[in-house]
Amino acid sequence: AELGDISNYSKPSQIIKFAGVAPLHYESSQFNAQHTSITKKGSKYLRKTLYQIILPVIRHNPVFTKYYQLKISQGKGHRCAQGHCVRKLIRIIYHLLKTNQQFDPQLLR
Template identity: 35%
Template sequence: MLTIKGVGRDTVAGFFAEVGDLQEYSHPRQIIKLAGLSLKENTSGKHKGQTRITKRGRKKLRALLFRVCMIMVAKNSAFKALHAYYTQRPDNPLKKMQSLIALCNKLISIFYAIGKKQFEFSEEKMLKDIPHMRAKIEVETAA
């Protein structure tokens, strides 16, 4: 996890202090829910409200992930590209804060996969695993 550009010792220590042993979780969505980053829609009858994060979880974990994602958008090229895509995509662009929350969820998934399967992080592989980014990378390499 320390090989990821923008992630430091304090981040990894804080993550494990809040989450605990990753063997207790069967899917990264469980950690996302623990952090309070899962989405809910405020609806009532015919009224369709806004979709927001639940904030029903560990405040310190949520704050830690948000701060790390802000740093990673600035320093990590893969996260910077993903943030640019989320905020500038033609259909359903996200606001900057929404994009950072989506990146927090992505970071949880990456930490979970690295912790469970013990492999090295690769920015290129991460971007190729995302369908819309794979097409963008193929166009850039062909040019």
């Protein structure tokens, strides 16, 4: 409901940006930040809902659990790894809605 019509978006990165979960890029002159947060621009309701949804998804879906563990092993923090999983979930939801397919966990492997 918060997204509106899926046909308004031509790629999943637009939804990621709308939800405010896109990584923030910060640089100034010769300085380029190594550790940044998310943009937090866009729908705070959608962002909060996605972060609440991703916890049980990580806990109960083996593909997301593996992806979360991969990000943790790469040195990412808990919230950062969650953010990566949220963005992955958005890309999957976008694909399912655009192609009008049913969710099949076997296709995620």
